[in-house]
Amino acid sequence: MSGTPNSERIGRADLSAEQQVALEALLFRLADDEFVHAERLTEWQIYAPTLESDLAIANIAQDEFGHARLWYDLLKRLGYTEPECLWERDPTEWTHSLLVERPFGDGDWADAVLRGYLYDVAERIRLEAVADTSYAPLADRVGKVLEEENYHREHAVNWLERLTADDDGRGRVQDALDELFPYALSLFHPGPREEDIVEFGFRTEPVAEMRTQWLETVSPFLESLDLTVPEPDEVERPDERGRDGTHTDAWTELYDEFTATYHELEFETPATLRATEE
Amino acid sequence: MDLETVRKRAGPREFGPADDMPERYRTAATRMIQFHANSEVMGGYLDKTFTRKAPSLDRKLANTAKVQDEIGHAQLLYRAAETLGVKTRAEMLEELANGDGKFLNCFHYPVDSWYEAPMIDFFVDGGAMRRQATLKSTSWTPYAHAMDKICFEEGFHVKHGESILRELMNGSKATQERTQETFDEWWPRILQFFGPTNDESVHDDFGRAVGLKTVTNDELRNSFLNMYIPKAEKHGLEIPEYPRIYERDDGTMAVREDDLDWDEFRTISRNEYEGSHEQIGSRRRRQEAVDWVRKSLDSWESSAGTTPRAAD
16 A cells, blocks of 8 residues: 655645645544434344443444544644534535445344445544545544454444344345445545545545455455345446435434424534534 | 441442342342433433424534433443342343333323423433432442543533523523423423422432432432522523422421422323323334344354454
């Protein structure tokens, strides 16, 4: 991997206008994925199959919100406010993948676990691809996030092994796989500014290569659990793309739900409960 | 150990799993701890609503953490209850889902707005804190130990609840009015949280005699009123005219209990209130929906023949 040595990394003040646009696109994708994934995962709190799995999924959701906050903080340092990042941003400007916005069916723990797995593998690949980023403030944050994502992936792997140990569980995981796979592929849809992102060294791998790596990781593992992985080039893809701001209806509903109170209350600024980072 | 000895020895953290406790003690302690554990779970059904509604990222994170803490507390408390050897956790969770399990009156009222967040997180949790602080001196040591950790974490919840209240009461006039209306609705429920004074049950007398409880409902409610009426007023809330609150000769405050709807309270105690059906029904349906997972886990554990990894 052709990364950027520390000494040559660039800071906020060095960014050209064009670079900043590309960097923001990258950061919004990172942040939005984490935020929306976490928002969905919290739906499992109190509803998980056991008290222990409830605690674990809550941990993961909090980690993901925490990561979202890290990435939104970087955007704040580029001049955005929290309302501009979240509460007042038009839903068609969000660039998370379609996978994370999917609603959960009642009791569909197979979806929760498999989605976590597909997402966490992609997340690790993406974080590794930004570990050598040319943007210094981003590089500073990747290490901690990678560590936590490793724990999430282990959690998902353990669960998948358990659920697929009996026929009923395996059938449910297979259903979830058939359902989620086309949406998971949207994780690797090259959004706007993809070429610039790589060109400026913000990410050191193009998404096409990340997609290959992801398939080479998830397919053999899932097949080892006696699951059938759909053929990526043959699955019917949704019309929406995610990364370009087009989303499924499930997203609009989710967005309306989580922004409703913010709009109703009209506080001057969203409450922060920690010292602001600089 | 006979009951006479239990009564004589009763004191803070006096008994533990190594003691041969009489059945009446074990049953009473189980009832109390199970009620407490159930309340943590059912409180979560209310509190989880606020995660989606939270109007800032930090508030959302804090709420997620709070809901997680509640499940963590339930886990600790069920474990403490199990040390009495009367019921297993699975049995207690089954009772909760099938409507036999009892839990706090306030958690029989479904919530649907952010204005209710501080009612639960500040006032109800604040009331719970009053009670829980005294339970650090309960005679069943595993219960007292659980309280150490729980009280520590509840402190953060109440602070966050107060911060939500402060923000709402510094909002627009309409926001302040909605918050006051919500408070008016919740206030009597919160006062009933401590139960009626005049018909303190046989359970309570026995509980105090053997050191499971250290103070009366009446004392707890007065301690809550003395602390929380000034706090509510400080944030600009008006205490509703009814139920009437009066000052006693010793300067402490008390409630005219006749002003409260005890029929509703007793209906709730039997799990027969409208909201009870809704909340318990939700618990039951959610548990049934993931029943297949627990079956799948059982089959994995028996086939793998290994110790399940506890953390997940």
